Amino acid sequence: MKVVFMGTPEFSVPVLESLVKHHEVIAVYTQPARPAGRGNKLIPSPVQQKAESFGIPVFTPISLRKGTASDEFAALNADIAVVCAYGLILPKKVLEAPKKGCINIHASLLPRWRGAAPIQRAIEAGDKETGITIMQMDEGLDTGDMLLKGIVEITPETTASTLHDALSQKGAELIIQALEENPTPQKQPEEGVTYAEKIQKSEAYIDWFMDAEKIKNKIMAFNPYPAAHFIYRGERIKVFNAVVEKTTSKAPVGEVLDSNLLIACRGGTALRLTELQREGKKKMSAEDFLKGFELKKGKNIAV
């Protein structure tokens, strides 16, 4: 089958690889290279880099609505387009161009977590499971008919980082299955619709006046990006991993309860920080962190 692939970040790369293995990928669409990172150098998207290594023609239009972009797309005469975290809205003209239309790989169990940040929002909300939905695209935001679903478990150890990789892998498997089996499209239920708002950097600041469980979920959801953090002695400390623990302490919120980073949170709940990072330093275990950073029992990090 002649497939056009549309995707941009690391998440979509395994999907592209999987498609290349099983089908004829005739073109790849991705976001144009933008200045990024230190030095603001122009960095091609991960998908573009991978596509070029395969020698597949890459298209990087700024928009599909304007100019001749949609005509170019139609001229490819594809059987189907597979879209995964592309980052551009597909106009009707594009959606209808391939013989079998456009199908999307979405990182949630629709209709829950439609939108931009389904992986992070599922963890943040404390969901016990999430997954991948393969769907036929229509003009709405993740509203198309569903073709296939795959469930992935969320455990207390799951971070956005590990879940990202697991879902990416799952997506790469399911898309092949969907293309082979050609399942019957099913309408999305009207019940249970939620939206996964884009992550704002300002959300990453840790408010210790919340339940430990909620803070923990945020920490896991924001690992690795944008990384939940607090400010202590004027320095930003990022927290990448934490464990909720029981405590009988009535210490004020933000107080360090022992010599190993157990922090008092709201209503007598407590959170042990287990992986952190100082400015300019690498991510490290709490053990290593404490060897060079004094944060003793009795201090308060919420002030």
Added chain:
RNA sequence: CGCGGGGUAGAGCAGUCCGGUAGCUUGCCAGGCUCAUAACCUGGAGGUCGUGAGGUUCAAAUCCCACCCCCGCAA
């Protein structure tokens, strides 16, 4: 030329401004002490101070030059 921090013992850091015997915490090894603790005490091993048969100097982790690598911010 976007802004900035860093590379020193296995690990995490101080020392660099103001050049003069390589330090701290932890880990490791040996021994001691204790009803007991991540307890405490004593001794010990472990370092080309990122690289350069670079520059300056009587003397460089420290000052100068070049390069490599890691990271934070912004985007």
